[in-house]
Amino acid sequence: xxxxxxxxxxxxxxxxxxxxxxxxxxxxxxxxxxxxxxxxxxxxxxxxxxxxxxxxxxxxxxxxxxxxxxxxxxxxxxxxxxxxxxxxxxxxxxxxxxxxxxxxxxxxxxxxxxxxxxxxxxxxxxxxxxxxxxxxxxxxxxxxxxxxxxxxxxxxxxxxxxxxxxxxxxxxxxxxxxxxxxxxxxxxxxxxxxxxxxxxxxxxxxxxxxxxxxxxxxxxxxxxxxxxxxxxxxxxxxxxxxxxxxxxxxxxxxxxxxxxxxxxxxxxxxxxxxxxxxxxxxxxxxx
Amino acid sequence: xxxxxxxxxxxxxxxxxxxxxxxxxxxxxxxxxxxxxxxxxxxxxxxxxxxxxxxxxxxxxxxxxxxxxxxxxxxxxxxxxxxxxxxxxxxxxxxxxxxxxxxxxxxxxxxxxxxxxxxxxxxxxxxxxxxxxxxxxxxxxxxxxxxxxxxxxxxxxxxxxxxxxxxxxxxxxxxxxxxxxxxxxxxxxxxxxxxxxxxxxxxxxxxxxxxxxxxxxxxxxxxxxxxxxxxxxxxxxxxxxxxxxxxxxx
Amino acid sequence: xxxxxxxxxxxxxxxxxxxxxxxxxxxxxxxxxxxxxxxxxxxxxxxxxxxxxxxxxxxxxxxxxxxxxxxxxxxxxxxxxxxxxxxxxxxxxxxxxxxxxxxxxxxxxxxxxxxxxxxxxxxxxxxxxxxxxxxxxxxxxxxxxxxxxxxxxxxxxxxxxxxxxxxxxxxxxxxxxxxxxxxxxxxxxxxxxxxxxxxxxxxxxxxxxxxxxxxxxxxxxxxxxxxxxxxxxxxxxxxxxxxxxxxxxxxxxxxxxxxxxxxxxxxxxxxxxxxxxxxxx
Ligand SMILES: Nc1ncnc2c1ncn2[C@@H]1O[C@H](COP(=O)(O)OP(=O)(O)OP(=O)(O)O)[C@@H](O)[C@H]1O
Ligand SMILES: [Mg+2]
Numbered sequence: 001x002x003x004x005x006x007x008x009x010x011x012x013x014x015x016x017x018x019x020x021x022x023x024x025x026x027x028x029x030x031x032x033x034x035x036x037x038x039x040x041x042x043x044x045x046x047x048x049x050x051x052x053x054x055x056x057x058x059x060x061x062x063x064x065x066x067x068x069x070x071x072x073x074x075x076x077x078x079x080x081x082x083x084x085x086x087x088x089x090x091x092x093x094x095x096x097x098x099x100x101x102x103x104x105x106x107x108x109x110x111x112x113x114x115x116x117x118x119x120x121x122x123x124x125x126x127x128x129x130x131x132x133x134x135x136x137x138x139x140x141x142x143x144x145x146x147x148x149x150x151x152x153x154x155x156x157x158x159x160x161x162x163x164x165x166x167x168x169x170x171x172x173x174x175x176x177x178x179x180x181x182x183x184x185x186x187x188x189x190x191x192x193x194x195x196x197x198x199x200x201x202x203x204x205x206x207x208x209x210x211x212x213x214x215x216x217x218x219x220x221x222x223x224x225x226x227x228x229x230x231x232x233x234x235x236x237x238x239x240x241x242x243x244x245x246x247x248x249x250x251x252x253x254x255x256x257x258x259x260x261x262x263x264x265x266x267x268x269x270x271x272x273x274x275x276x277x278x279x280x281x282x283x284x285x286x287x
Numbered sequence: 288x289x290x291x292x293x294x295x296x297x298x299x300x301x302x303x304x305x306x307x308x309x310x311x312x313x314x315x316x317x318x319x320x321x322x323x324x325x326x327x328x329x330x331x332x333x334x335x336x337x338x339x340x341x342x343x344x345x346x347x348x349x350x351x352x353x354x355x356x357x358x359x360x361x362x363x364x365x366x367x368x369x370x371x372x373x374x375x376x377x378x379x380x381x382x383x384x385x386x387x388x389x390x391x392x393x394x395x396x397x398x399x400x401x402x403x404x405x406x407x408x409x410x411x412x413x414x415x416x417x418x419x420x421x422x423x424x425x426x427x428x429x430x431x432x433x434x435x436x437x438x439x440x441x442x443x444x445x446x447x448x449x450x451x452x453x454x455x456x457x458x459x460x461x462x463x464x465x466x467x468x469x470x471x472x473x474x475x476x477x478x479x480x481x482x483x484x485x486x487x488x489x490x491x492x493x494x495x496x497x498x499x500x501x502x503x504x505x506x507x508x509x510x511x512x513x514x515x516x517x518x519x520x521x522x523x524x525x526x527x528x529x530x531x532x533x534x535x536x537x
Numbered sequence: 538x539x540x541x542x543x544x545x546x547x548x549x550x551x552x553x554x555x556x557x558x559x560x561x562x563x564x565x566x567x568x569x570x571x572x573x574x575x576x577x578x579x580x581x582x583x584x585x586x587x588x589x590x591x592x593x594x595x596x597x598x599x600x601x602x603x604x605x606x607x608x609x610x611x612x613x614x615x616x617x618x619x620x621x622x623x624x625x626x627x628x629x630x631x632x633x634x635x636x637x638x639x640x641x642x643x644x645x646x647x648x649x650x651x652x653x654x655x656x657x658x659x660x661x662x663x664x665x666x667x668x669x670x671x672x673x674x675x676x677x678x679x680x681x682x683x684x685x686x687x688x689x690x691x692x693x694x695x696x697x698x699x700x701x702x703x704x705x706x707x708x709x710x711x712x713x714x715x716x717x718x719x720x721x722x723x724x725x726x727x728x729x730x731x732x733x734x735x736x737x738x739x740x741x742x743x744x745x746x747x748x749x750x751x752x753x754x755x756x757x758x759x760x761x762x763x764x765x766x767x768x769x770x771x772x773x774x775x776x777x778x779x780x781x782x783x784x785x786x787x788x789x790x791x792x793x794x795x796x797x798x799x800x801x802x803x804x805x806x807x808x809x810x811x812x813x814x815x816x817x818x
Binding site: 088223260265270272277 | 568
C-alpha cells in the first residue's frame, strides 16, 4: 500500500501548501509583491493554536481565535509593511518583508523560547481506518477537510457575490478595477484578512500534526509557498492550488524515489526549475 | 531588377483566434517616405513588429535590401539596418536624452560585451547624439532627464534614438499622436525633411492631413488586409478606402 | 590583534561577495536570491583542492572557473524567465545546491568539509590576499561600469525590451554579468573556505543569499561605493552586537525593514541627498 500511502501524504501536504499559498497568491495578484512575511503569520497561527488549546481545552476555539487574530495581524501587515512601499520597485518590498520575517522569527523565540511549545493533550488523535490496512488520524483528515471547506467557501464567495466578483477583477487587473470604481483598498484589506486567516489555520493544523510549534517552523513552508505561486503562474489562484497539490504529491513520492540524490526541499525546487524551463510563465498563466 | 529596400511577402499573423495580418504583401523603395494608414486594430503596429522580429509571423517572408531577414532576431535586424520608433514612447528614464541617443549609436559595441568592455570613450557617440537631438529640435534639452519633458519632446527623442541606429529603413509608429497641432506640424516637417539618402521611412499615422501633406505614397490596411497601395491622391480617392477608413471614425 | 584580523578578513570577503552580486543585480538588474550557491561552489572547489595539496592561491582560479561555469548554466536557464519568476528560480538554485551537497559523500554530506589547511602565509597573509582580491575585483567592476558594457547594463536593468530595440544583444550581456558575478562569488568562496577552515551546506543557504542581497540593496542597487559600505557594515554588525547577542537577528531584521521603509535608495541615495543639500546651501 506504499503507493496509496504516498498519495495520501501528498494530498495532506498539498492541502497545507494550498492554505498557505492562497494568501501569497492574492497578495501577489493585488500588489505584485512576494509576501515572505506571510510565513510569520503561519507560525503565529501555530502558536495561538497551541496556547489557546492548552488554556481552554477547546481546539475549535483555538482554531477560530487563531484565524481571527492572524487575519487581523495580516491586515495590519499590509498597512505597516507594504502600503508605504507601493510605488517603489517590488524588490524593496521584498527585502522589507524578509526583514520583518527574520525579526518575527526572533520575536517568537524571545517570547516563547527556542525549543517551541507542544499540546499538553493533543486533540484529534483518534484513528480511522479508511481502507483495510490504511488508517489516518482525525487530525490528518481534518487538514484535508478544512482546506477543501475553506478554499471552496472562498471560491463560492468569489463567484457568487458582488464583492467576490470585484475582488477577482482586482486580482486580475488592479488598475482596471480601480478605474471602474471598485474600492481596491477594501479588497486589499479583505484579501489580506482571508489569506492570513487561512495561513493561520494552516499553522494550527501543522502544529497539531507535529505536536510542536517552533520559531522557525515558517521558513521552509514559506519558501515552498513562494515556489508554488510561481509554479502556478503568479497571481493565478487556480494555478496555485493545482501547484500546491502537485508539489505535495511530488515531494512525497520524490523523497522515497530520489531521496538519496536530493533532499525534500530541493526536490520541490528542482521540479519548479524544470517546469519553468518548459513553461516560463508557470503552469497556469494569469487570468 | 535591383532589390527593394523592404519587401514583405504573404505575411500572416495570428493572435489566438484573431487573424491580425492576413496574407499581407508590400514593398518600400529606396529613399521613399511611405505613409501607412488604417483604422484602429488594422494591424499596423503588428506589421511593424513583424518587420522588427518582435512578432513571429505564421507564414511569409521579410527581406531588407534583398536579404531575407525572416529568421533573424531583432538585434540582428537592427544591425542590418531597421529601426523602430514605437507608438508608446519608451525612453530610458534613468539617463539623459543625450545618453539615450548616444547609447543607441554604439553600433557593434552593443553586440558583444567583450567589445563593449574594451571601450570607455563615449565622446564620438555623444557628439553624434547631440547632432541628432539638435536635428529633431531638442538641442536645448540634451542634458535633461526624460521625466523633465512633456510627451511631445519624448516623441522626438524616440525619433532621434531610432535615427541613431543609422537605419536604412526607419519605421515610425504614430509619431504625431498626442501632439498639439503646431507640434504635429513641426514633427511632420521634421520627418519629411530627414535626409533621405539611403534612408526609407514608413510612417504610420492617424493624422491624415499631415500624412497627405508629406507622404507621396500611401499604403492602406484594414482588418489585417491590404486595401490600397499607390500614389497618395489616387489612394485617397479610392472608394474602398473612403468607405473603410474615412467612413469610420473621421 | 588576531581577533581584529579575523573581523577585517570577514569584512573583505563580504565586500567581495557583495560586489560580485552587484554586477548581476546592480549593474544588470537581474535579481538573484541564490547567490550564496556560488560562494559555496567556490568554497567547496577550493577546499577540496587545497586539501589534496594544491597551494591555496592556485585554487582561486578553478574556484572562480567552477562558479562561473555553473553561473553560466544558471544564466542560460534564467534567460527564459523574468522578474519575479527569475527571483524564485535563483532561490531554487540555492536550495538545489545545498540539497545536492547534503547528499554527496565526497563533499562531506551534511557534515561538510573540515580540516581545510591553514594558509601557509598566515592570518595576516590571508587578510592581505583578501584585500588584494577585493581591490582587483573592485577595479574590474569600476572598469565595467565605466565602459560601454556598463552603459548597456544601465539600459538592460531599466527596461530590457527597450534595450533590445536600441540594438543591444541583451542575452549576451546578461550572461556576461552572470559569469563575472558568479566568478567573483567563487573567489570570495575560496577565501572564505580558508578563513573559516570548515564549510558545510548550511554556510551557503538561502539566508546567506538574502544577506548578500540585503547588502547590495542597503548599499544602493548598482552603486559600487554604497555596496562596499553596506557590506562592510552589515558583515561587522554581529560583532558590534556581541553585547546583545540574543537580539542580533531581531535587530538585523528590523534594520532591513527600516532601511527599506525610510531609505529605499540605500546608503548611496542617502549620501547623494546629503551632498545635494550641502550643494544647495
Ligand atoms: N500581443 C497581442 N496579443 C493579442 N492580440 C494582439 C496583440 N497585439 C495586437 N493584437 C490585436 O491585433 C489587432 C491589431 O493590432 P495592432 O496593434 O497591430 O493595430 P494597429 O493598427 O496598430 O491599431 P492602432 O491604430 O490602434 O495602433 C488588434 O485587434 C489587437 O487587439
Ligand atoms: Mg498601433
